[in-house]
Amino acid sequence: MKTLIKNGTVVNSTGTATADVLIDGETIAAVLAPGSSLLGFDVESNVDTVIDARGKYVIPGGIDAHTHMEMPFGGTNASDTFETGTRAAAWGGTTSIVDFVVQYAGENILDQYHLWHEKAAGNCAIDYGFHQILSDVQDSSLVAMDELLAEGVSSFKLFMAYKGVFLSDDGQITKAMQKAASNGSMIMMHAENGSVIDLLVQQAVAAGNTSPLYHGLTRPWQAEEEATHRAIMLANLTGAPLYVVHVSARQAVDQIAAARDNGQNVFGETCPQYLYLSLEEQLGAQSGEWGAFEGAKWVCSTPLRSRKEGHQHHMWQALRTNDIQMVSTDHCPFCMKGQKDMGLGDFSKIPNGIGSVEHRMDLLYQGVVDKKISLERWVEVTSTTPARMFGMYGKKGVIQPGADGDVVIYDPNGHTSIGLNKTHHMNMDYSAWEGFEIDGHVDTVISRGKVIVDDNRYVGTKGDGKYFKRGLSQYLI
Amino acid sequence: MKTLIKNGTVVNSTGTATADVLIDGETIAAVLAPGSSLLGFDVESNVDTVIDARGKYVIPGGIDAHTHMEMPFGGTNASDTFETGTRAAAWGGTTSIVDFVVQYAGENILDQYHLWHEKAAGNCAIDYGFHQILSDVQDSSLVAMDELLAEGVSSFKLFMAYKGVFLSDDGQITKAMQKAASNGSMIMMHAENGSVIDLLVQQAVAAGNTSPLYHGLTRPWQAEEEATHRAIMLANLTGAPLYVVHVSARQAVDQIAAARDNGQNVFGETCPQYLYLSLEEQLGAQSGEWGAFEGAKWVCSTPLRSRKEGHQHHMWQALRTNDIQMVSTDHCPFCMKGQKDMGLGDFSKIPNGIGSVEHRMDLLYQGVVDKKISLERWVEVTSTTPARMFGMYGKKGVIQPGADGDVVIYDPNGHTSIGLNKTHHMNMDYSAWEGFEIDGHVDTVISRGKVIVDDNRYVGTKGDGKYFKRGLSQYLI
Amino acid sequence: MKTLIKNGTVVNSTGTATADVLIDGETIAAVLAPGSSLLGFDVESNVDTVIDARGKYVIPGGIDAHTHMEMPFGGTNASDTFETGTRAAAWGGTTSIVDFVVQYAGENILDQYHLWHEKAAGNCAIDYGFHQILSDVQDSSLVAMDELLAEGVSSFKLFMAYKGVFLSDDGQITKAMQKAASNGSMIMMHAENGSVIDLLVQQAVAAGNTSPLYHGLTRPWQAEEEATHRAIMLANLTGAPLYVVHVSARQAVDQIAAARDNGQNVFGETCPQYLYLSLEEQLGAQSGEWGAFEGAKWVCSTPLRSRKEGHQHHMWQALRTNDIQMVSTDHCPFCMKGQKDMGLGDFSKIPNGIGSVEHRMDLLYQGVVDKKISLERWVEVTSTTPARMFGMYGKKGVIQPGADGDVVIYDPNGHTSIGLNKTHHMNMDYSAWEGFEIDGHVDTVISRGKVIVDDNRYVGTKGDGKYFKRGLSQYLI
């Protein structure tokens, strides 16, 4: 299968080019000056498919480096399977995900890793890789870090919250960081002070403050700032690279910025919800159907932050200044009925998570329209940096010869209305983004050379997506 | 003329690719998967020249955005003409310069601009653009800013030092910045507090402290930090983008970093001399030939800084962290005999400047070898960012279809010995870099599709280089 | 004359004591445990006057270290003479002022100094000292600094604004600072970038923006922050102690705080207007009588700042944290009729100044009531630190044997209503503080042992106040 995408505006992270892109089989074979010919050779006549992208952006497929497909959590599972979740991702212009293998305390890491392969294999619409969650780091965990690195798992997520479930204490974190510093892998951190949060949650529930709003109020910015600083300092001590997931507090951003100015390999990820949504408007929402429990739709951790405190504004700025390097979704959807409603009467029982894997590319593109980030920065934070950060660059995250044919054709003159009965392919009974309007549209999605979404139709097949082994981070200084 | 560079490692600012590069005429026509064929079409047989770059780096030609060819200064002229200077640049892998049109107080700006065109036209080995120096900003200067923008001069340099020669007072700077904020152009700043420096120089000379070392001691870091902060604050007030030239003090870097974290469009340039050389070792040098006047070889402004104070170490770090965005040379050579020696007995009479245009690419590559910056960062700070910063990207600074065929083939297994009787093509009677050894070598330099340096021979012709109009900065956030 | 103040709560800057204070002649003779006797000796029977201060605060008399009595400015004079101004000060519990001798460019410094003595001698209700304003620093100014130091003038004020009137350029400032570093005196700085402000004023007036509000808008915080930083850096270079007058911008406070954390002898003064009043409410005020010109009542420099930007809130915090060390008034009153109204139609013609010398102690005490500062801090910022800062401590600023008998008895159960027909003894036809209500009252004011205000009557005499020679700062680290 040979495809020529002609006349489009190829966007990469440093700028644009008017160019034709030739995909031969699964791989980009050439990027050519437009005109569909090379030294007199008629390229267009020698391909199977020609896509005219005039007036459109040709971008490397989106990479969502933080998803939780069918993740077991609190007695239920995230509602998107690898099948439904990756298909929704494809609809939204994302051609790769990196999902988290979960090890709960006591479980065998490698067993879990293989289990995750079983879940994903043959089911995915797009390519996928894995991070490994390490809960409660043991000496055996350190051995597993080397073994998994050989399997293409080059990043390990630790938790400073969720005691008894995920939490590693500071000595355990330090041990894992020492290993990462020596084998070159990346430490990812859920940075919230769980000990403090557990206390505040218990006090709130005891005081009868049980609505979803208290989910936010019991996870104050201080808990995030503190843990972020602590993780940075342990990384400073050990020399490990550190990637802080789902940063939502402006004060946490400031800690990351300070460490980076100081020359440390510290990185921050944010998510669309922290750019757009707020404690006041979403967690505190009321509806006829759910009353104050409406806010449960947006219960995730770190929580949505107060707009009055200025976090959202600051987060966009940090995205511009590269104090935050990339945007993932932390996609972890739960339905209101039968899942979120487990927390009626006690916010601490609400499964944590928001579903966004389908909308990340659109939501960030709207930031371009609204002049919050540049066009190049859009590609950088959604594709190029994720690829570099997690050892995929060259195959992913860039349009250049040798790269996988993961390409999205995005129409700046199109329009996308987000909502349950509009665009919604995630397996959820509500949309966290209901009513958002996007001044752009994902026209065509190509995954390793195969068109899987086109003209508002999904034309791919379950199992199109393959596992990819990742190397060490290509983003270190 | 069609040239195929095959099998090389193409390096751009985000990573590398093994790819072939096809240049057709003056322009890059395609970047292809290696193999010299496309869909069965034999590319190699259809070109005039094939260069095998196996094992070598194929990089976009260097861009030196800060040079002063044949600049009149203190009663003499910088010793490199556009002819000799650009040829030396070519030898070193630089295929574009942006030189400064000088307006001294009282001179007509447009006249000067045309005069500089006369000096350069037909003489250059490589392409060139112009920044405009504005001295003593008048209302007519603001008009000229619009006129020059139409001519492709999109950046204007102001001085906070050199009273009566170049200095604009803060109100004048503010006026120019207001104009820049409205027409989108870039303000470049020589950020040293001239008023303080003039006093210290006068006091030093009066006290009989006349050796070149006092050039450094009378331009303390406080004078640079202060002016840098002041320029940033005026930019904050007006909304103008600000580019601080030749940053040498770590405290000035800190000011730039703080402004950037704060979301301002503030940028910093450093030069090889501030990365490698020092007050103690060079300005304070003694020689048999010149005695303590030996230091005159390295009299430039801002001055070389004390190694004991840690500036050089900090500057490399800032280059890694992107607190400093790019590296130019501030190439402004003077011979010791007949020029620098005007300052025998009074350091303040020494013409200010160092010649480095030939060695920038090599000196920075050595930073890659020494693990101070990454390979990608080398390309970014010497070519990609200069192109984006000053509105050349797309044609310059990147290897992609449609770009000018400005390509350098760099051999990481080669070696370069810098020195007067080794490699030295600048018109100077000494080398500021005598004795530096580089673990790499510029093998081939191609300018708009024409090989001009190859196999240690210059094969270009005077006048190969053309003026290019620049657009607005493509690096703003 | 022997006076015993018994049973009061003596407040000093570190805490309180229940104690009797004995003044013998002009001097405090003893501080005694309450009971009016010592080792059986009946103190009370051996004094001329006994004041029972039970339930009241006994504090060292207020020191207002920044006043401009009858200052010539813009073709008129500040409306309070030394007579009227110091009497008003006494009414408000201030027993010492330090006024500014003015040297305009071209005037002889010592002549001016003597002229100011003539103005003050025999007219003052309370003691007074002088700072010297140095305009346009010349070599002769440096000589005068030594001469004046011998006269008890140990602080010299420079201006970074008011070009052609007061402004010294950075070289001149540096020279004066070099002198201060060598003779131990204090440099006081009006820190606003005059060059930028002159431009903005000219542009505003040209655009027809002539109301008092534009006085504030043309003196943006950036102009103050910048100049503050610059002054700090010049002080860093020279080693001079630096005292920044009338700080109003929170960003300027941050600069001072950073310098202090860094170990520099840098100090900041604020004024009641920057704690209480704002750009929006006062400079932008409208009235039936004056329309938008109402704002002229509060035209002073630095200007009142925007409350929306949070300066006032930050200033109270800085006063608590000792990032700002003391509070003076910058008392410089002008009447609306015949003075301020010179600026009808052009805000830049409005004489700059606010009259507050009478109300400083009350306004700051209200901060104690409102829990913004502690009782001890009140005494510290209004008396103890001014005394130490400017070399008066021991005689002034403390209640201890040997100190001048400058004592105020303040009733926390009293009340003071500020306003033109309420308490108002300054020679102004309006009050900048109209309508302010204070939960406290100045009951008795004693100056060098003589009661001058008591029971809402002024019982002193013109000429009670004497000149005092000041020594070097006692507040340096």
Place this chain on the structure above:
Amino acid sequence: MKTLIKNGTVVNSTGTATADVLIDGETIAAVLAPGSSLLGFDVESNVDTVIDARGKYVIPGGIDAHTHMEMPFGGTNASDTFETGTRAAAWGGTTSIVDFVVQYAGENILDQYHLWHEKAAGNCAIDYGFHQILSDVQDSSLVAMDELLAEGVSSFKLFMAYKGVFLSDDGQITKAMQKAASNGSMIMMHAENGSVIDLLVQQAVAAGNTSPLYHGLTRPWQAEEEATHRAIMLANLTGAPLYVVHVSARQAVDQIAAARDNGQNVFGETCPQYLYLSLEEQLGAQSGEWGAFEGAKWVCSTPLRSRKEGHQHHMWQALRTNDIQMVSTDHCPFCMKGQKDMGLGDFSKIPNGIGSVEHRMDLLYQGVVDKKISLERWVEVTSTTPARMFGMYGKKGVIQPGADGDVVIYDPNGHTSIGLNKTHHMNMDYSAWEGFEIDGHVDTVISRGKVIVDDNRYVGTKGDGKYFKRGLSQYLI
């Protein structure tokens, strides 16, 4: 007993006064202008004792707010009992200590409190108060905090290190802070990340790195900086005042300074060892007697820091700038023979502590001589601020009527040689300060009106010292 100290220079924290001090019974009755008479009454003839302090400093007795007399630790007890320790303190001009009641995990807090009273009662040479150590905070601990507050224990020390012994987790710390925020008490914090340190210690010992030097190397500055920041953030969340004990790392100071600039009630204490001694010189010392184990003499926590990293220099600066507020000793002596030598072959077994209670006033006075702090600052950091910080001011920390007659006469023309066979009254078989020479001398020490040290003789009696109840902090902003 009536004592007149005449003609001395009374030093308080804001300045000096030449004055006579009259002590009547246990209390200061008056501070008088020198001359020994009052309104004709001859004071000198009416007292029992007259001390002529001409040419000497008369200062409030030193307050050492951090001591551990006979503290049980690691199977042994600190070698000074309340008797020997307080007598040594008296020798050195310290007239009050605040010692720590120890609660180990599982012990009853009130029982411990009473036990400490038993240890101290009747044995002390000087007055004493108690802080309470809370280990492993339980709900019962919160109740005890209120009960102890009524007993005059207004400060509670928590530990972020020593797991299983002292450590409270962050939730427990938060709970105690919530209580402190509501009852007004002060939280004291041992701020080191114990979890990380435990790991590093275990790794060092496993690697055979067992000498005392490794005590320092396994407690890196990052562990202190991190914990300091964490404590500050928990205090920020709860509103509790926070006092960080024994700060030794410059980076921890920076955290404290930032919190203070931000308006938080955060305070830092340092100790003489962190001002004078270092990792390289003391922990790494070698001797004939002990070899590399010599360093055991200075094993304390936080550890002595590297001089190369600049901590000591920075700490003096912080003491000047009030980023560090006071100096205590953390007096916790152990003999080398029979105590410290428990750690031969394993540094982690060395009892932690240094004995300094005798030398604090002298060592800090030497800072005055060496121009590192001012004379007033000496009194402030050793007496006035400790009194205010911990609710003793008025009775302690100041020379004013009503205060306890705790007075030291210090001779700036005297000399003190510190060392085992010179001045050494602590119950230790070595001196941590051997060889230090002080340009000053404690001449006379008066405790509540009674001379207890005079002319190099101890003339007090065991049991002179009484317990004092403390109130809430008088140092909060």
